[in-house]
Amino acid sequence: MTVPVLFGANIDPTWADPGAPLRLARRAEEAGLDLVTVQDHPYQRAFFDTWTLISHLTAATQRITFVPTVANLPLRPPAMLAKAVASLDVLTGGGRVQLGLGAGAFWEAIEAMGGPRRSGKEAADALEEAVGVIRLMWSGQRSVRTTDHTYYSLAGTRPGPEPTPGLGIWLGAYGPRMLRMTGALADGWIPSLGFLGLDRLPAAVARVNGAAEDAGRDPSALRKVYNLNGMIGPESGEPFKGSVSQWTEQLVPLVRDVGMNAFVYWPDEDHERQLAVFADEVVPAVREALDS
Numbered sequence: 001m002t003v004p005v006l007f008g009a010n011i012d013p014t015w016a017d018p019g020a021p022l023r024l025a026r027r028a029e030e031a032g033l034d035l036v037t038v039q040d041h042p043y044q045r046a047f048f049d050t051w052t053l054i055s056h057l058t059a060a061t062q063r064i065t066f067v068p069t070v071a072n073l074p075l076r077p078p079a080m081l082a083k084a085v086a087s088l089d090v091l092t093g094g095g096r097v098q099l100g101l102g103a104g105a106f107w108e109a110i111e112a113m114g115g116p117r118r119s120g121k122e123a124a125d126a127l128e129e130a131v132g133v134i135r136l137m138w139s140g141q142r143s144v145r146t147t148d149h150t151y152y153s154l155a156g157t158r159p160g161p162e163p164t165p166g167l168g169i170w171l172g173a174y175g176p177r178m179l180r181m182t183g184a185l186a187d188g189w190i191p192s193l194g195f196l197g198l199d200r201l202p203a204a205v206a207r208v209n210g211a212a213e214d215a216g217r218d219p220s221a222l223r224k225v226y227n228l229n230g231m232i233g234p235e236s237g238e239p240f241k242g243s244v245s246q247w248t249e250q251l252v253p254l255v256r257d258v259g260m261n262a263f264v265y266w267p268d269e270d271h272e273r274q275l276a277v278f279a280d281e282v283v284p285a286v287r288e289a290l291d292s
Contacts, residue, residue, distance in 0.1 A: 008035025031279030043109035070102035070172035082137035094164030183211025188223030
């Protein structure tokens with residue numbers, strides 16, 4: 001199974017201009033984009049709470065899907081996170097939200113808000129446990145428990161609501177173990193250009209795909225989202241800092257040759273105008289090229 005290619009835009013959850021997130025989300029939806037992503041950094045003073053903002057934006061839009069990129073696991077216990085996401089999924093009719101999930105970063109800030117400070121191994125272990133907890137909370141079983149967990153346990157919890165079938169877990173992953181975990185356990189993957197450049201992307205995709213195959217899963221069914229920070233404007237030699245035609249020439253091979261199947265634009269500045277150019281010019285050009 002091959003999933004369709006999706007396009008989206010990232011919206012900063014800033015409260016400096018409280019109306020900006022909604023304006024941008026509505027503009028993205030009107031332009032025919034598929035996704036809106038929102039950073040989740042609860043310790044960032046300038047940001048709204050991501051899940052509150054996403055709930056607000058889903059209520060004020062009709063179709064577009066919202067994804068935290070990525071939910072901060074150390075500050076969001078997975079059983080409660082699972083319930084919150086499933087609730088929003090059901091309340092919005094399904095297909096309006098996906099759970100982007102990460103192991104955590106900026107540990108000093110997390111600890112300052114009452115969260116745990118974890119080593120790299122501990123963070124990966126906790127994320128793997130959390131994926132299992134979230135699956136149990138979405139399982140529809142009358143009661144669920146875990147017996148061998150270190151970080152997150154369920155002792156006869158009664159889960160609910162049961163989400164719609166399309167709700168998935170998309171991991172923000174970079175290291176070898178996390179990439180294997182993504183292929184084996186997750187429904188999608190959300191790397192960013194700033195942390196995983198074009199030179200390293202094919203090898204990372206191969207690692208995700210290999211883990212999926214080893215787990216008896218179809219790699220082509222996994223949603224693979226590339227977050228692209230950049231600018232659309234004059235010709236340039238830098239990746240994703242150039243003209244509409246340059247963006248098109250760079251994106252098409254990432255689908256055909258590398259296997260990515262979704263792209264989210266993070267403009268470096270001038271967000272509203274850049275979003276308009278991406279939605280109105282880049283996306284149609286890429287879709288046309290892929291259809292040819």
